[in-house]
Amino acid sequence: MSSAWLDEVSWNSDGLVPAIAQDVDTGKVLMMAWMNRDALEATVREGFVIYWSRSRHKLWRKGETSGHTQELVDLRLDCDSDAILARVRQRGGIACHTGREHCFYKELQAGDKLSWQPVEPVKKAPGDIYKSDV
Amino acid sequence: MSSAWLDEVSWNSDGLVPAIAQDVDTGKVLMMAWMNRDALEATVREGFVIYWSRSRHKLWRKGETSGHTQELVDLRLDCDSDAILARVRQRGGIACHTGREHCFYKELQAGDKLSWQPVEPVKKAPGDIYKSDV
Numbered sequence: 706m707s708s709a710w711l712d713e714v715s716w717n718s719d720g721l722v723p724a725i726a727q728d729v730d731t732g733k734v735l736m737m738a739w740m741n742r743d744a745l746e747a748t749v750r751e752g753f754v755i756y757w758s759r760s761r762h763k764l765w766r767k768g769e770t771s772g773h774t775q776e777l778v779d780l781r782l783d784c785d786s787d788a789i790l791a792r793v794r795q796r797g798g799i800a801c802h803t804g805r806e807h808c809f810y811k812e813l814q815a816g817d818k819l820s821w822q823p824v825e826p827v828k829k830a831p832g833d834i835y836k837s838d839v
Numbered sequence: 840m841s842s843a844w845l846d847e848v849s850w851n852s853d854g855l856v857p858a859i860a861q862d863v864d865t866g867k868v869l870m871m872a873w874m875n876r877d878a879l880e881a882t883v884r885e886g887f888v889i890y891w892s893r894s895r896h897k898l899w900r901k902g903e904t905s906g907h908t909q910e911l912v913d914l915r916l917d918c919d920s921d922a923i924l925a926r927v928r929q930r931g932g933i934a935c936h937t938g939r940e941h942c943f944y945k946e947l948q949a950g951d952k953l954s955w956q957p958v959e960p961v962k963k964a965p966g967d968i969y970k971s972d973v
Contacts, residue, residue, distance in 0.1 A: 710953045723857050725868060732866030734859060737922040749947065781943035782955045784935050788871040790943040801918050809915035809924040813883065819844040821916045 711742055715787040724789040726754060726767075726800065728807075729778045735800035736808040738765070740789065752777050754791050771834045773797045797829075804829040845876055849921040858923040860888060860901075860934065862941075863912045869934035870942040872899070874923065886911050888925050905968045907931045931963075938963040 714722050726735040738756040744764055747755045754775035758765035768774030775793035801808040804827040811821040848856050860869040872890040878898055881889045888909035892899035902908030909927035935942040944959040
């Protein structure tokens with residue numbers, strides 16, 4: 706695959722770029738993770754979003770365990786070429802490993818003092834999403 | 840200001856967290872930039888989004904020169920507490936310094952080869968946005 710479009714991305718010093726996934730049907734911002742060059746190239750080639758897992762140090766095919774894949778609709782690069790927006794169709798309607806629709810479920814709320822409060826329901830229990838193979 | 844909510848954020852090794860701004864009226868993802876602790880605290884205190892400029896090494900009150908401020912509607916923190924989503928009202932309908940509605944205006948397109956192509960119009964020329972004081 707010709708790589709000029711990959712060269713145009715401003716990879717950070719770790720060779721990564723932040724990637725935001727947005728649900729094309731609901732408009733919700735689902736999650737933010739990271740891609741390296743291989744992940745971005747594979748995302749385009751396979752048509753499903755693939756991140757780089759910084760904790761596992763390997764390509765992370767989103768949904769490979771849960772089935773909650775993100776079908777790629779289109780990709781955008783920002784003005785400074787250092788952030789990517791992937792518009793996706795979220796399989797299963799669940800992007801978050803907690804079983805919620807998206808990862809941004811903690812809202813800053815005022816009260817006696819400011820605090821982050823979960824404001825969105827768990828649609829499916831994580832234990833039912835990540836069944837171990839017996 | 841009580842700081843427990845600030846302590847809950849997983850700041851990276853540079854003391855920063857990625858912050859995504861989404862237009863609450865259109866649903867568009869406007870931009871992604873960075874906040875440090877002071878920027879996040881000031882964002883909440885002032886009710887307008889304030890980033891940390893990594894190039895200028897100072898707080899960046901979005902819109903301080905252009906007038907294209909981002910009025911804060913609400914703030915979300917993701918499951919891992921290492922990304923922030925700010926839902927905003929974008930003053931002037933322009934978030935990008937290029938004069939476009941948002942920063943994610945380069946779309947990956949197929950053709951002879953893949954390339955990033957600008958697909959959104961400039962709403963206001965940058966020269967008219969950033970007028971020098973005479």
